[in-house]
Amino acid sequence: MPLVSNSISLREMEMERLFATEKVGGRALYKLQAVTVFLGICLVLCYRVTHIPAAGTAAWLGMLAAELWFGFYWILTQSVRWRPIRRHTFKDRLAARYGERLPCVDIFVCTADPRLEPPSLVMATVLSLMAYNYPPEKLNVYLSDDGCSILNFYALWEAASFAKHWLPFCRRYNIEPRSPAAYFAQSDKPYDPQALEEWSFVKGLYEEMTERIDSSVRSDNVPEEIKANHKGFSEWSTRLSSKDHQPIVQVVIDGKDRNAVDNEGNVLPTLVYMAREKRPQYHHNFKAGAMNTLIRVSSVISNSPIILIVDCDMYSNNSDAIRDAMCFFLDQEMGHKIAFVQNPQNYNNVTKNNIYGNSSNVFNQVELRGFDGLVGPLYIGTGCFHRREILCGRRFTNDYKEDWDRGIKEKGNLSIDQIEEKAKSLATCIYEHNTQWGNEIGVTYGSAAEDIITGLIIHCKGWISVFNNPPRAAFTGVGPTTLAHTIQQHKKWCEGVFSIFLSKYCPFIFGNGNISLQLQMAYSIYSLWAPNSLPTLYYLIIPSVGLLKGIPLFPERI
Numbered sequence: 001m002p003l004v005s006n007s008i009s010l011r012e013m014e015m016e017r018l019f020a021t022e023k024v025g026g027r028a029l030y031k032l033q034a035v036t037v038f039l040g041i042c043l044v045l046c047y048r049v050t051h052i053p054a055a056g057t058a059a060w061l062g063m064l065a066a067e068l069w070f071g072f073y074w075i076l077t078q079s080v081r082w083r084p085i086r087r088h089t090f091k092d093r094l095a096a097r098y099g100e101r102l103p104c105v106d107i108f109v110c111t112a113d114p115r116l117e118p119p120s121l122v123m124a125t126v127l128s129l130m131a132y133n134y135p136p137e138k139l140n141v142y143l144s145d146d147g148c149s150i151l152n153f154y155a156l157w158e159a160a161s162f163a164k165h166w167l168p169f170c171r172r173y174n175i176e177p178r179s180p181a182a183y184f185a186q187s188d189k190p191y192d193p194q195a196l197e198e199w200s201f202v203k204g205l206y207e208e209m210t211e212r213i214d215s216s217v218r219s220d221n222v223p224e225e226i227k228a229n230h231k232g233f234s235e236w237s238t239r240l241s242s243k244d245h246q247p248i249v250q251v252v253i254d255g256k257d258r259n260a261v262d263n264e265g266n267v268l269p270t271l272v273y274m275a276r277e278k279r280p281q282y283h284h285n286f287k288a289g290a291m292n293t294l295i296r297v298s299s300v301i302s303n304s305p306i307i308l309i310v311d312c313d314m315y316s317n318n319s320d321a322i323r324d325a326m327c328f329f330l331d332q333e334m335g336h337k338i339a340f341v342q343n344p345q346n347y348n349n350v351t352k353n354n355i356y357g358n359s360s361n362v363f364n365q366v367e368l369r370g371f372d373g374l375v376g377p378l379y380i381g382t383g384c385f386h387r388r389e390i391l392c393g394r395r396f397t398n399d400y401k402e403d404w405d406r407g408i409k410e411k412g413n414l415s416i417d418q419i420e421e422k423a424k425s426l427a428t429c430i431y432e433h434n435t436q437w438g439n440e441i442g443v444t445y446g447s448a449a450e451d452i453i454t455g456l457i458i459h460c461k462g463w464i465s466v467f468n469n470p471p472r473a474a475f476t477g478v479g480p481t482t483l484a485h486t487i488q489q490h491k492k493w494c495e496g497v498f499s500i501f502l503s504k505y506c507p508f509i510f511g512n513g514n515i516s517l518q519l520q521m522a523y524s525i526y527s528l529w530a531p532n533s534l535p536t537l538y539y540l541i542i543p544s545v546g547l548l549k550g551i552p553l554f555p556e557r558i
């Protein structure tokens with residue numbers, strides 16, 4: 001009975017999978033609606049072409065041009081609406097198969113300005129990332145400080161000692177979220193007296209630490225007696241400017257050191273501070289430059305196969321997020337094709353009905369899922385797990401096998417000081433000169449939307465990506481709430497993605513032959529945001545002007 005045995009083996013194969021993919025329902029209805037919209041667009045265009053008036057011809061033709069554009073743009077958007085999919089992971093199967101034999105992970109957090117991104121909040125993010133439900137000896141957290149601020153270094157030093165209490169507390173009570181700032185703001189006092197005692201003790205420690213950090217920020221100074229505690233403070237013995245300074249790499253916690261343990265004797269994750277060299281005469285390439293330096297610096301300290309990139313204002317909200325990502329990377333059928341696992345960018349300070357649309361519901365709930373149905377979501381800069389090799393430029397080949405066991409796990413012959421010196425030599429301004437960094441290797445330079453372009457190149461090299469949107473969001477952060485901030489952020493994004501469209505990375509040119517036409521269209525939705533504003537403005541302004549002047553631009557009777 002070959003049929004039956006076939007179906008059993010197929011079922012068994014399904015049971016082996018670490019994640020499932022399902023189509024989002026209601027597609028037939030959506031497609032029906034889309035066909036009616038398409039017909040509507042055609043009818044509007046027909047009417048425009050066949051009813052050109054004698055008076056106000058130019059304005060009428062302008063309306064036609066705007067409608068042609070809207071029709072074209074609507075067709076582009078269908079690429080991400082046609083077949084959205086949903087994923088879910090099987091962490092129990094991952095645990096059954098691998099136990100704790102999981103790959104090492106390097107976590108990159110970036111910050112740029114202690115005035116705009118308060119060090120105490122950056123530390124809440126760092127602590128949430130150190131507290132993942134993942135073997136701590138396999139976690140390495142790197143903070144890139146583009147502001148080169150002693151305040152951030154001091155805050156990280158404080159966070160390292162608070163982590164000795166925080167990590168066991170998180171583990172014992174299995175709390176969520178693991179950002180102490182978010183947790184204490186949300187959680188109620190526990191009823192159990194013993195738990196309450198510990199809760200109050202840890203909360204007290206956290207508040208005292210935050211107060212010390214905040215007061216040093218207010219006075220823009222770190223007390224002298226504290227500076228004696230760590231050799232790293234001597235880097236700031238001369239006053240440094242954020243735009244002109246030597247490279248700094250300081251291993252604040254060395255996870256390979258047997259003495260680096262929390263107050264219950266468990267290993268701590270490695271924690272590293274980095275401020276890459278900055279000189280006025282060299283371009284620093286913003287966040288992309290920081291990420292590329294971290295890729296190199298981490299390669300001599302931990303060199304993990306997986307890299308998680310997080311903005312400092314986005315804390316980990318789900319301590320299982322790394323295990324979720326591993327369900328994709330370690331899946332036997334698809335894992336070898338997956339370059340990155342992207343989580344949505346959720347904001348906890350923005351309501352669902354925010355008037356500027358900053359909660360990005362359509363993008364997060366519809367479009368990213370639509371991308372996933374094509375080849376996978378774009379890389380959106382934060383909340384993304386990358387494979388190191390692929391971020392460093394590897395092309396897809398079917399025979400490539402990832403070495404999940406890689407990573408520097410044991411103490412080598414070099415001392416920490418020697419490792420730091422080696423890392424510093426990789427964080428200089430001139431290191432990248434005459435190399436392919438920022439071009440063929442690492443995050444791509446030249447656009448304010450370095451993330452989108454990097455993701456596009458990875459897709460063009462044959463890899464796929466995965467969108468993971470678990471019920472409990474993996475990351476949440478602070479989004480813009482005022483009109484001024486919203487405009488500023490949208491301007492940066494619009495400029496960034498439009499510059500991609502005008503460059504050699506234009507999805508229709510660069511993607512031609514490398515990715516499907518649908519994916520080229522999908523990328524273009526965002527690349528064409530900026531020009532989309534022109535017909536929109538025209539459509540808003542000209543009909544009103546026409547109304548005032550008595551020139552009708554819409555049919556008077558239907």
Ligand SMILES: O=c1ccn([C@@H]2O[C@H](COP(=O)(O)OP(=O)(O)O[C@H]3O[C@H](CO)[C@@H](O)[C@H](O)[C@H]3O)[C@@H](O)[C@H]2O)c(=O)[nH]1
Pocket residue numbers: 110111112113117144146285286287290310311312313345380381382448449450451452489492493496
């Ligand atoms: O020279 C710089 C500039 C920025 N950053 C950091 O980059 C992150 C993102 O910058 P931000 O100014 O907050 O931009 P957003 O508009 O919030 O960022 C979104 O858009 C960016 C560009 O598309 C992506 O890189 C981000 O990941 C994504 O969250 C922040 O953590 C900054 O600290 C640096 O490290 N160095």
Ligand SMILES: [Mn+2]
Pocket residue numbers: 311313
């Ligand atoms: Mn931000």
